[in-house]
Amino acid sequence: MEINGVLENVQDFSDIEGKVIGGVNVTLTSASGPKGVLNLQEMIASFSIGGQELWIDHICPRK
Numbered sequence: 001m002e003i004n005g006v007l008e009n010v011q012d013f014s015d016i017e018g019k020v021i022g023g024v025n026v027t028l029t030s031a032s033g034p035k036g037v038l039n040l041q042e043m044i045a046s047f048s049i050g051g052q053e054l055w056i057d058h059i060c061p062r063k
Helices: none
Strands: 025-034 036-043
Touching: none
Parallel strands: none
Antiparallel strands: 025 036
């Protein structure tokens, strides 16, 4: 995942729970099993995400 020009390469999203990446607070809400909600709070100028076994259902930007 890259946020505001800062790259964080992880095996699992739980590895970035509670971190600040590129000035953005990262929290994770686990729904069940491999599913969950990744919350990013603060101003985001650039964002990219990817992975071999990553599926994204929704991206919901909020002001």
